[in-house]
Amino acid sequence: xxxxxxxxxxxxxxxxxxxxxxxxxxxxxxxxxxxxxxxxxxxxxxxxxxxxxxxxxxxxxxxxxxxxxxxxxxxxxxxxxxxxxxxxxxxxxxxxxxxxxxxxxxxxxxxxxxxxxxxxxxxxxxxxxxxxxxxxxxxxxxxxxxxxxxxxxxxxxxxxxxxxxxxxxxxxxxxxxxxxxxxxxxxxxxxxxxxxxxxxxxxxxxxxx
Numbered sequence: 001x002x003x004x005x006x007x008x009x010x011x012x013x014x015x016x017x018x019x020x021x022x023x024x025x026x027x028x029x030x031x032x033x034x035x036x037x038x039x040x041x042x043x044x045x046x047x048x049x050x051x052x053x054x055x056x057x058x059x060x061x062x063x064x065x066x067x068x069x070x071x072x073x074x075x076x077x078x079x080x081x082x083x084x085x086x087x088x089x090x091x092x093x094x095x096x097x098x099x100x101x102x103x104x105x106x107x108x109x110x111x112x113x114x115x116x117x118x119x120x121x122x123x124x125x126x127x128x129x130x131x132x133x134x135x136x137x138x139x140x141x142x143x144x145x146x147x148x149x150x151x152x153x154x155x156x157x158x159x160x161x162x163x164x165x166x167x168x169x170x171x172x173x174x175x176x177x178x179x180x181x182x183x184x185x186x187x188x189x190x191x192x193x194x195x196x197x198x199x200x201x202x203x204x205x206x207x208x209x
Contacts, residue, residue, distance in 0.1 A: 012135045013040040020052040021142040022162045043082040046089030047119035088119040157204040161196035
């Protein structure tokens with residue numbers, strides 16, 4: 001599905017999960033291990049980890065089973081995952097600790113609004129500085145606003161949504177069950193899963209306009 005150069009011209013890949021949706025969708029069909037099939041490092045921003053595991057709040061979809069499965073997967077693979085610390089993640093953790101010390105009054109609970117997007121931008125900028133020459137980040141992201149933010153970053157990035165990632169696993173890696181995985185996800189999510197951007201995958205380069 002993704003045509004890539006061979007030999008000396010082939011780039012080194014890194015996966016970066018910058019949106020909680022891919023973890024939630026892959027987790028609901030037991031396919032999180034597909035992230036390891038290409039054999040490249042898998043990085044997740046700290047705010048994505050927080051979002052995918054946090055209590056959603058009173059009256060919201062509790063999805064406890066899904067959270068427990070993702071937490072167990074992260075525990076099993078802690079040596080294979082890199083959690084990318086972001087300024088926004090550090091700030092949120094500090095606010096949560098202060099809130100807990102204050103006995104968790106509801107009206108002082110730290111707001112989640114817009115934190116994911118700010119964490120995403122700082123993570124990409126930080127990672128750009130650390131990337132060795134010839135490496136390429138594959139950003140797996142479904143959130144439409146987050147995708148718009150990624151498009152604005154001048155770096156060696158390939159961006160794709162969960163559906164495209166699954167198609168890649170089917171066509172290039174022959175992952176068992178990948179050919180019917182999206183249908184299974186649509187059923188599991190009551191057909192609420194976003195079918196994704198028809199332009200996927202999107203290739204972004206430093207000289208992109």
